[in-house]
Amino acid sequence: MLQQKFKLVSFDVRNEAFDYITLPSNDSTCSGCPVAYRNWIGLLDFHGGENYSCSLWVLDKDQMPRTCTKLYTLRLNYSIATKMEITNVELPIELVTEVLSRLPLKSLLRFRCVCKSWKSLISSPDFAHLHLARYHHDSDDNTSIFTLTRGNDRWMLRCSHTFSKITTMCGRNQPDNDFNWPENYYASGYSVNGLLLLSKSRWSEDPKLVRTEIMLCNPVIGKVHKLPTIEFCGTTLGLGFDPSNNDYKVVAIARFPSISVHVYTFSTGTWRSINNYSEGIEYGRYSPNILIEGTIFWVINYYQKGSRMMSFDVKCEVFDYIALPPDDSTCWRYPVVHRKGVGLLDLDLFGSHSCSLWVMEKGHTPWNWSKLYTVDLQGACVPDIICFKKNGRLIFATSKDGVRLYDFETQHMKHLMKSHSFYSRRSFVLKYCTLYKESLVLL
Numbered sequence: 001m002l003q004q005k006f007k008l009v010s011f012d013v014r015n016e017a018f019d020y021i022t023l024p025s026n027d028s029t030c031s032g033c034p035v036a037y038r039n040w041i042g043l044l045d046f047h048g049g050e051n052y053s054c055s056l057w058v059l060d061k062d063q064m065p066r067t068c069t070k071l072y073t074l075r076l077n078y079s080i081a082t083k084m085e086i087t088n089v090e091l092p093i094e095l096v097t098e099v100l101s102r103l104p105l106k107s108l109l110r111f112r113c114v115c116k117s118w119k120s121l122i123s124s125p126d127f128a129h130l131h132l133a134r135y136h137h138d139s140d141d142n143t144s145i146f147t148l149t150r151g152n153d154r155w156m157l158r159c160s161h162t163f164s165k166i167t168t169m170c171g172r173n174q175p176d177n178d179f180n181w182p183e184n185y186y187a188s189g190y191s192v193n194g195l196l197l198l199s200k201s202r203w204s205e206d207p208k209l210v211r212t213e214i215m216l217c218n219p220v221i222g223k224v225h226k227l228p229t230i231e232f233c234g235t236t237l238g239l240g241f242d243p244s245n246n247d248y249k250v251v252a253i254a255r256f257p258s259i260s261v262h263v264y265t266f267s268t269g270t271w272r273s274i275n276n277y278s279e280g281i282e283y284g285r286y287s288p289n290i291l292i293e294g295t296i297f298w299v300i301n302y303y304q305k306g307s308r309m310m311s312f313d314v315k316c317e318v319f320d321y322i323a324l325p326p327d328d329s330t331c332w333r334y335p336v337v338h339r340k341g342v343g344l345l346d347l348d349l350f351g352s353h354s355c356s357l358w359v360m361e362k363g364h365t366p367w368n369w370s371k372l373y374t375v376d377l378q379g380a381c382v383p384d385i386i387c388f389k390k391n392g393r394l395i396f397a398t399s400k401d402g403v404r405l406y407d408f409e410t411q412h413m414k415h416l417m418k419s420h421s422f423y424s425r426r427s428f429v430l431k432y433c434t435l436y437k438e439s440l441v442l443l
Contacts, residue, residue: 008034008043008059021059021066035098043068044098054099074099097121101134105220105438128440129246132193145387145395146191146219146436150429153181155219157436160389163403163416179222182215187432188237189289189296194218194439197239197250204231209257214250216266216442223442227264228271232256238289238296240314249314251296253281263317274317281310281319290335292342297335299324299344307333309344322367325358336388344369345388355394357408373408386433397430 008021023043033044037058045055057068072095100108100122108131112119121127144157144166157166185198195216204211212235214227232254240249248266253259259281264271284307287299296312309322324333327346336343338359346356355375361368373392386395392408395416403417 008041023057023068033102037095044095046102056095093117093121097127097130101127101130104135105131105440108440109221122440123443125246125441128443132437132439132441143389144436144438146196146432146434147386147430148181148187148432150431153183153431155181157220157438160387160395160435163386163395163405179217179219179224181219182217182224185213185215187434189239190291190434191436192239192241192248192291194220194437194441195239195248196434197237199235199237201235206231210235212252214252214264216248216250218439218442220438221440221443225266225442228269230254230262230271232260232262236286236298238298238312240291240294240296240312242294242315244294244315251312251314255281261319276318287334290337292337292340297342299333299335301333307331309335309342322360325369325371334385334388337390338388338392339390343388345385345394347385355406357392373411375406375408375411384430386430387435389435 008023010019010021011017012019033046035042035044035056037056040061041059043057043059045057046053053073055073056071058071060067060069074095096118100111100118103111108122112122143160145160145163146155146157148155158164159166182198182200185200188197188199195218198215198217200213201210202213203209209231212230212232214230214237215224216227216239217224227250230252232252235255236253238251238253240251241247242249245267250264250266252262252264252271254262261274261281262271263274282300282302284300284302287301289296289298291297291314294314296314298310299307300310301307306324306327308324311320311322312318313320324344325346327333332347334345334347336345336357338357341362342360344358344360346358348354353376356371357373358369358371361370384397386397386403388394394406394408395403396406397403397417402415405414405416406412407414
């Protein structure tokens, strides 16, 4: 088996000097991660392949050159008897937490059966946030695509690189998952940390108002959180996350009988009305919202009047309005996340059949926009956008050519799936699509 040599690189901040420490040799299925262990330097040694295991090494303080000593090995062989084999002595809870936070969701759900302490740890909100930070690393690597099909409300997860199936169809009357999509509920915006924002509206006793039922759901673990019902009309919803408090908020913008703004805070379980917004909230068609570093963004498309972007700071609960580049009436605009910054997709539906990517220049007030790329959609009339990835790759579908992936940076087009899979009588069968990160939130 191929042997690899790993080195630990250190940097003395005061003396501005590097040092290199040779680590134990391992096979090609191993990856290492430095950790702090009992006020000293440790190394977690992860072994993949068929049998998962993790070893803890510590750096010897007094020996020169530096050497490492293996303290523990944790074997992650999950048996039918739902028990874990642990060699040597009982592992510290800090090490167990460090290891578990780097494992996929499916394994963690099984490992709740190991013992009461593991179940309590994995089910805690703090561990859910730690797992999001450690396992996903804010990248597209472990991100999938959540799709919901019209008519039967079947949902599944697909690979964000190839669009191939990750899970089987799940939905009403489907035994593959505990979560059945609630009837007549619609999803708003994009997923946030594995949560979807669902709503259902019906007329209230007052004929001028609409009764809106809202819930947060984590479909992969089959958990829902229902919000208190609100009565407004013409409501636009957005889901946000405040990283400073590890708290989620839902903002509801009602436009009838008068414009009003209401915020639901997950930690308190209550709605509040806020008044510190300008009268810039106007009637128009709101795009699906995105969330970047604690701020929600929408694009409001005004009929025959152009468009502009509106933002909402989740922590401070303040709105702002951003002018967009000039466009014509044939364009439809979407806010997107590009390289952790704010981007704008300019989709010409009926004119040149092109798509442009704009990015917001940071540090400029008022906001400036730069056009990075313009792509010819090769005659694709009215494409259906599936998702836009942070690395600049757009996945869309047309009734003629099926699902395609376009890389703006390399200008390469790739066919992922034939047209008949997602079109019935030339109508797009996907009711809802979003980039999705599996998480333990709401467990």
